[in-house]
Amino acid sequence: MNKATPSSIAEVASLIGDARKNGQSLWFAGSGSISTPGGHTVVSTELLTGIVDYRPDDLTVVVRAGTTLGELDDILGEHRQTAVLPETAPNRTVGGVIAAGASGYRRRRYGPTRDRVIGAMIVTGYGEVVHAGGQLVKNVTGYDIPRLVTGSHGALGFIAEISLKLWPDDSIPRTLSAVDPAVLGSQLYQPTAALETESGGFVYVSHVQHPPLDWSVSEGFDWPDPIDEPVVVSANVPPRLVVEAVSHVRDIGATRFIAQHGVGVVDVGWKEIDEARIVGLRKWAELCGGSLVIRRRGPLDGSLSRWGRTPGSVDIQLRLKELFDPDRVCNPGVLPGGV
Amino acid sequence: MTVIEELIALLGPERVRNHPLDLVVFAKDSGVKKGEVVAAVLPETAREVAAIVRIARRYDTPIVPRGAGTGLAGGAVPAVPGLLVMLTRLNQVHEVDEIARTAWVGPGVINLDLSKQLEPLGLHFAPDPSSQQACTIGGNVATNAGGPHCLADGTTVAHVLAAELVTAEGDIITVGGEAPDQPGLDLRAVVVGSEGTLGIVTKVLVRLTENAPDVATILIGFPSIEGAAATVSGIIASGLIPAALEIMDHPMVEAVENFVHAGYPTDAGAVLLAEVTGTAASVEEGTNVIRSVANRHDAMFARVATDESERALLWKGRKAAFGAVAQTAPDYYLHDTVVPRTALVDVMAKIYEIGDRYDLMMLNVFHAGDGNLHPLIAFDAKEPGMLDRVQAAAREMVEVSVDAGGSLSGEHGIGLEKRDLMHLVFSDIDLDAQARVRDAFDDAGMMNPSTVLPEGSRCFDANGVRL
Numbered sequence: 001m002n003k004a005t006p007s008s009i010a011e012v013a014s015l016i017g018d019a020r021k022n023g024q025s026l027w028f029a030g031s032g033s034i035s036t037p038g039g040h041t042v043v044s045t046e047l048l049t050g051i052v053d054y055r056p057d058d059l060t061v062v063v064r065a066g067t068t069l070g071e072l073d074d075i076l077g078e079h080r081q082t083a084v085l086p087e088t089a090p091n092r093t094v095g096g097v098i099a100a101g102a103s104g105y106r107r108r109r110y111g112p113t114r115d116r117v118i119g120a121m122i123v124t125g126y127g128e129v130v131h132a133g134g135q136l137v138k139n140v141t142g143y144d145i146p147r148l149v150t151g152s153h154g155a156l157g158f159i160a161e162i163s164l165k166l167w168p169d170d171s172i173p174r175t176l177s178a179v180d181p182a183v184l185g186s187q188l189y190q191p192t193a194a195l196e197t198e199s200g201g202f203v204y205v206s207h208v209q210h211p212p213l214d215w216s217v218s219e220g221f222d223w224p225d226p227i228d229e230p231v232v233v234s235a236n237v238p239p240r241l242v243v244e245a246v247s248h249v250r251d252i253g254a255t256r257f258i259a260q261h262g263v264g265v266v267d268v269g270w271k272e273i274d275e276a277r278i279v280g281l282r283k284w285a286e287l288c289g290g291s292l293v294i295r296r297r298g299p300l301d302g303s304l305s306r307w308g309r310t311p312g313s314v315d316i317q318l319r320l321k322e323l324f325d326p327d328r329v330c331n332p333g334v335l336p337g338g339v
Numbered sequence: 340m341t342v343i344e345e346l347i348a349l350l351g352p353e354r355v356r357n358h359p360l361d362l363v364v365f366a367k368d369s370g371v372k373k374g375e376v377v378a379a380v381l382p383e384t385a386r387e388v389a390a391i392v393r394i395a396r397r398y399d400t401p402i403v404p405r406g407a408g409t410g411l412a413g414g415a416v417p418a419v420p421g422l423l424v425m426l427t428r429l430n431q432v433h434e435v436d437e438i439a440r441t442a443w444v445g446p447g448v449i450n451l452d453l454s455k456q457l458e459p460l461g462l463h464f465a466p467d468p469s470s471q472q473a474c475t476i477g478g479n480v481a482t483n484a485g486g487p488h489c490l491a492d493g494t495t496v497a498h499v500l501a502a503e504l505v506t507a508e509g510d511i512i513t514v515g516g517e518a519p520d521q522p523g524l525d526l527r528a529v530v531v532g533s534e535g536t537l538g539i540v541t542k543v544l545v546r547l548t549e550n551a552p553d554v555a556t557i558l559i560g561f562p563s564i565e566g567a568a569a570t571v572s573g574i575i576a577s578g579l580i581p582a583a584l585e586i587m588d589h590p591m592v593e594a595v596e597n598f599v600h601a602g603y604p605t606d607a608g609a610v611l612l613a614e615v616t617g618t619a620a621s622v623e624e625g626t627n628v629i630r631s632v633a634n635r636h637d638a639m640f641a642r643v644a645t646d647e648s649e650r651a652l653l654w655k656g657r658k659a660a661f662g663a664v665a666q667t668a669p670d671y672y673l674h675d676t677v678v679p680r681t682a683l684v685d686v687m688a689k690i691y692e693i694g695d696r697y698d699l700m701m702l703n704v705f706h707a708g709d710g711n712l713h714p715l716i717a718f719d720a721k722e723p724g725m726l727d728r729v730q731a732a733a734r735e736m737v738e739v740s741v742d743a744g745g746s747l748s749g750e751h752g753i754g755l756e757k758r759d760l761m762h763l764v765f766s767d768i769d770l771d772a773q774a775r776v777r778d779a780f781d782d783a784g785m786m787n788p789s790t791v792l793p794e795g796s797r798c799f800d801a802n803g804v805r806l
Contacts, residue, residue, distance in 0.1 A: 057576040058679045058710075080578060101520060112519065114528060115497045126799070130772040131765070134746050136677050138494060138709040140483045140532050141746040141753060141764060142791065143776045147496065147528035155524070168578035186438075189552050189618055207618045238517040240439040264519045290518030307522040312512050316779055317524045323775040336522045 001038065007047040009121065009129055009160050015043060016158065017127030019329045026329055028154040030066065030096025033089070035297075043158065045095050051075060052161060053135065059166040060135045062119065065095025065159055080169045084110045088226045095159050101151025105223060108185075108262045109192040109206070110167060113150065119163030120146040124156065125325025137165050154331035155339050156324040170206030175222040178203045182243055182261040194261040196246055197224050198254065227256045229269030230298030235281060237290035239264040248284060252277040264290070275300055282308050307336035314339070342398035342422070346380055349390055354381040365405070365423050369470075371672060371726075372413035372755045374403075379423040385503060385511055385541035388424065392539070393509035395422050396785055403787045404535040406446065406478030409470040411673055412754030414481060414534040418789035426477045429541060432456060440547040441500060441517065446477020446540050453545075462547040465492035468750070469658050480540050483532030485750035487583040487657065490708040491616075492548060494750065496531040503542035504530060507781035517544060529776060534752050535787040537780040551616035554582070555626045556650040560607035560639040564588050564703070567609040568683040571707040573632040574613070575680055579625055583614040584708030585657055591664075591702040591715075598663035601656025602649075607639055611707070612657055660704040661715070668700065668717035672729050676737055678745035680710040689739040690714050697732040711749035712740065737763065753791045761793055770796040 004026075006012045019026050019041070027040035036042055045066030052062040056079040063072060070090030076082055085097055086104040098120075103112040110116075119133030122145075132145035146163070149156055170192065178184040178194075181201030185194025192204040204221050237245050245266045246259045256269040268281075278300070282292035286309055294306045311317065314337035321328075321339045333339070340348070346355045356365075357378040365379045377400060382388045395402050401421035408415055417423065430447035437460055444453060450471040454463040466479055467486035478484070480502065485494045492498075501515035515527030530537050561567045567586045574581065587595065587610050592603045603610055611633070615625035630641050644650035664671050678686045687703070690712065694701035705713040714736055716729050737747060737760055746764055747757045761770060774797035780786070 055679065055681065057572065057681045059575060059580075060679070101525070103520075107519075111493060111497050114525065115493055124772065128768050128772075128799075131769050132772070134764070135744060136679065136710065136746055136749075138485060138489065138677055138706070138711050138749045139746050140494075140748050140750055141757075142761065142770075143773045144483070144496065144529050144532055145772065145776065148525060148776070150528070151520070151525050168580065171578075189549070207621045234520070236518045236520045238439055239519075240436060285518075288518070289516050291520070291522050293520075293522060311521065311523040313514055313526050314523070316506070316512075316526060319779040319782075320524060320776065323779050324772070335524065339523065 001036070002041040003044060004041055005044045005047050009123065012043065012123045012158050012160060013127045013129055016123055016125065016329055020125065020127060020327050023327070024329070025332050027331055028099070028158050030093035030099070031068065031091050033092050033096065034100065045093055048160065055135070056081060058135070059168070060118065060137065060163065061166060062135060062161055062163045063094050064161055065093060067094050068092065069094065069097065076166065077169070081166045082169045083164045083166055084116060085113060087221070087223050094162055098150050098162050099152065099154050099159055105193040105195060105204070105260065108194065108260065109190055114147050116165040117146045117150045117162060118165050120149055120159060121161040122149055122157040122159050125327060125329045130157070133163060135163050153334040155321055155335050157330055170221070172206060173219070173221045174205050175218050175220065176203045176205065177201070177216045185261050192221070195224060196259040196261060198257055224258050227258065227267055227269035229255050229271055230296065231270045231273050231300060232296035233268050233278060234293045234295055235266040235268065235285045235290065236293070237264050237266065237285050237288055241288055242266060245285070248281060252281065267295070275304060278304065310337040342394060342400050343378055345394045346378065346391065349394065350380060350382065350387065356381070366416070368405070368408045368410040368413060368415045370411040370413045370416075370754070370756055372416050374413070374416035374418050375420040376417055376423050377420050379425055381425050381428050383428045385505060388505045388539050388541050389509045389511055391422070391424060392505055392507065392785070396509065396783070401788050402539070402785055404477070404481070404539045406475035406481070407449070407473045409474040410478060410482060410752065410754065411675070412748070412752045412756040414752045414754035414787070414790055416755055418755055424539060426539070426541070427475065433542065435460070439517070440549065441544055442547060443542055443544050444476055445542060446475060446480065448476045450474050450476060450479060457547060461550045463550060464545055465489065465498050465548040466495045469661060476543055476545065477540055480531050480543055481533070481535050482750065482752040485706065485709070485711065487585050487706060490584060490706065491580050491582045496528060498546045498548070499527065499531050499543055500546055501544035502527060502530055502540045504538040505541055506538045507783060507785045511541070515544065532752070534754060534791050536777055536791055538786060553619045553622045554614065554616045554650070555622050556644040556653050557613045557626060557629055557641055558603070558644070558653055559611040559613065559633045559641045560604045561611065562608045562637060562639060564609040564687055565684055566636040566638065567611045568687055568707060570611055570633045570636045570638070572681055572683055573636065574629055575708065577628055577632060579628045581613050581625060581629065581708065582616040583612070584706070585612040586610070586703070586705055586707040587612070587657070587660065588703040590700070591660055591704045594663040594667055594702060595656045595660055598666055599656055599659045601652050603656055604639070612653060657704065664702060664715060664717050668719055670718050670720045672716045672718070672733060674712070674714045674716070674733055674736055675748050675751040676712050676740035676745055677749035678710045678712065678740050678743045680708065682743040682745070683707060683710060686712065686739055686743050686745070690736050693732050693735045693739070697728050699729065699732055706749070709749060710745070734760070755790055758791060759793050767798050771798050
């Protein structure tokens with residue numbers, strides 16, 4: 001597999017321009033946590049790293065795509081600030097996380113990652129460099145392209161730089177062990193997270209507040225280890241159905257799971273799994289207006305699609321793809337419906 | 340048949356308004372731009388909206404959606420003769436999910452009515468623009484509206500999980516959903532704030548916010564606006580994000596006091612209205628931080644509202660500011676720019692200088708915590724040359740904001756008002772990309788054409804060659 005490692009935005013633009021002329025397609029990769037299909041030249045962000053502009057007093061930062069979450073955390077940590085990105089993936093890149101639209105566990109309190117993406121520089125399938133948004137926490141000047149490219153998986157172009165809104169770090173983080181995290185989470189004011197895993201329930205708080213009963217409390221945020229099984233999926237369901245989702249997941253014998261109460265995301269991992277059970281879980285999730293996304297395929301048969309059903313707005317999505325990347329140079333077919 | 344006859348056949352004569360008086364009344368919103376209305380129609384369901392779009396399309400008549408008409412940027416004003424689709428009758432709260440803290444609501448629901456209805460559940464809709472007694476949720480979605488409390492809670496886009504949308508083709512689709520992270524491009528994110536150019540929103544799934552167990556509202560007086568602005572920058576830099584940080588300058592305090600008697604000090608050069616919410620302990624901690632930063636910047640006093648009625652009165656003063664101005668001059672031009680919060684002191688000084696140079700009466704009340712400025716110019720449009728002076732000064736205020744790393748609008752939108760200033764912040768290529776987003780939803784240019792983007796924004800053809 002060919003691999004290109006551009007060290008400037010101009011190089012990215014000419015890579016895309018050349019691929020377009022030569023009828024080739026490219027696949028953008030961050031840390032490589034999401035696998036790359038064959039037949040494409042991989043464009044890595046590994047040389048596009050570092051902070052472009054950090055303004056601690058404004059609580060904003062502009063960062064290059066290849067910067068890892070660990071590097072960003074170290075820099076922001078010096079000012080006790082956070083971009084509230086995924087907590088347990090220090091080697092993933094900021095660009096990869098934004099492209100995937102991935103959020104961390106603190107989403108219940110701070111909202112999804114997308115709500116903190118205030119600006120972006122992208123290189124479209126034409127090889128044009130487009131700026132959108134800015135380094136401002138509140139801004140309605142033009143269409144919100146930064147939010148649109150968040151979660152686009154590179155389908156509209158290469159995400160080169162990202163501007164993020166920051167939060168002060170939680171001053172008094174605490175982890176409470178909870179028999180019923182859904183209930184405890186709803187009794188507290190704005191908990192940071194309420195997680196349920198195969199080994200118990202945990203509620204995370206940052207305000208000074210006392211749980212209604214005598215729960216066991218530990219200092220700091222003690223996040224569950226990432227799921228590292230051969231097969232990993234995310235079931236995304238309306239938040240009120242997380243309890244039901246957990247019971248389905250237990251029934252079909254998950255090796256690991258992390259359910260986010262109040263959010264609706266349930267990540268599940270299996271050592272071994274019968275494909276029909278995943279199909280059943282997907283059917284249920286889609287019936288309730290949600291989805292089931294295959295994160296790691298392992299030994300699963302290729303016939304099981306990554307995303308499941310095609311969204312109702314696919315016509316508009318295909319037109320956006322056509323208008324930003326007419327020759328399908330950028331991660332072709334990465335999204336559902338061939339977008 | 341004519342377009343009007345077809346619309347009457349669909350909706351009946353009572354819901355198709357084209358009396359000359361209607362056409363005058365609906366030709367503008369609350370800003371200064373006037374447009375030309377062919378007729379104003381009042382659908383009651385999404386299916387009717389879809390049918391209207393199909394009829395308008397057949398007759399090549401552009402469509403402009405409109406809520407309560409409280410917008411200030413001309414986003415609901417047809418710049419070319421168009422059909423105004425009034426969404427005020429889609430005003431049902433369809434269902435409230437107390438556990439998920441969400442509600443499906445019609446775009447015609449009035450912002451404050453929704454929060455009032457949710458009060459018994461201990462919930463509210465967080466975006467709270469100053470016009471919240473009149474403005475609609477649909478209008479909030481169109482402009483990605485803010486308000487004082489979006490400092491901590493985020494603007495409308497953070498509170499909209501899904502929207503039912505009638506497309507430019509007259510199809511009804513849903514963008515976003517009840518479940519998080521819907522696979523595919525997040526069209527919801529770009530529909531919010533699109534000022535009616537990407538389709539007509541006919542139902543909105545809003546995220547509801549729980550009311551805080553404790554709250555402190557603090558009024559702080561300063562000898563000058565510099566002290567107030569420096570205090571805001573200092574509070575943010577200290578690592579505290581309060582629920583709201585609002586500044587009013589001396590002329591605005593005087594106007595408000597004459598109008599609602601909120602107990603603001605008329606001897607202060609500026610006041611800062613700060614609010615912290617949360618648990619009792621975090622509210623106390625936040626209040627102490629604000630007091631200490633204010634003292635470092637020579638605050639004259641800091642008074643915490645002692646009860647709910649005093650708190651309500653302080654907020655009434657803030658939210659009545661624009662009404663108060665109406666008493667001082669027949670017309671006003673309310674501006675909306677945004678700057679990095681660390682640039683507040685410098686940019687405010689430049690804005691006062693511009694007001695003085697053009698000899699204009701200027702009052703300021705603004706969302707200081709977000710760096711969102713609202714210089715308000717009070718004037719009499721009958722005075723010869725006055726409107727030109729006001730608009731020239733307004734443009735300079737935009738330019739000083741942009742020069743400081745800011746942008747054209749923080750919450751009012753671009754509309755017709757700032758469309759031709761988009762080049763101040765975007766290159767031709769950037770604007771072309773925005774025009775492509777619009778074309779993906781509406782390639783025939785039916786939906787609120789002429790707004791948001793300047794003429795000729797689509798400047799590259801399909802081969803990337805400059806047109």
